[in-house]
Amino acid sequence: MSRSARLLDLVQILRRHRRPVSGRMLADEMGVSIRTLYRDIATLQGQGAPIEGEAGLGYVLRPGFMLPPLMFSDEEIEAIVLGSRWVAKQPDKRLAAAAADALAKIAAVLPDDLREDLDATTLLVGPRSESVEAIDLGVVRKAIRDERKLGFLYSDAGGSTSKRMVWPFALAFFDKVRVMVAWCETRQDFRHFRADRISDLAATDIRYPRRRQAMLKEWRATLAASGQNGRKDTLR
Incomplete structure (x- = not known):
């Protein structure tokens, strides 16, 4: 491990502890000698890291310290x-x-x-499958960010088409399909809409009445409950 990577790891470890942690405990966790640990602490302090404490008393990193954004393992x-x-x-x-x-x-x-x-890096991504989506997913993402309603026509697996007005709060990316998760005003429930079955997508300026984080949390709870009850959640 390079010294820069070791210093980064030390900062990350200190971030996990809200109370002072002894130098010996830090050295053991990092697999270095206590002398090396003390040198690394001094180096970080010299570079501006707000590490408080001293040998024998323990060390703590004050909240709010931002790591240099260019240090990666x-x-x-x-x-x-x-x-x-x-x-x-x-x-x-x-x-x-x-x-x-x-x-x-x-x-x-x-x-x-x-x-x-x-x-x-030798980690490669294979070719994507051809998509037949006719809508702009950027419109969906913007509606989610802005918490705005979306209107569209939706075709189910049987080919029946219905008009929908929804409150979108998540967009799932699968290998062959993208799925919008939303509260559907027509069904008065959470629904999953495959992007390749959506047409005539229309953004609105109407803010939906709930926060997307709250809906996401509630939706996850319904999925968990469905799993506990032995039901399979399906894409709609």
């Missing part, structure tokens, strides 16, 4: 690259472009050794 770099590459191949063109742009911005400011690791 090998696995963190792999996760960033893999996630960005996957999103870049999704049919949501604006989100795909944003993923590619974000990865380029990260690469542009990384230290040389980390940039090489990012470019050389």
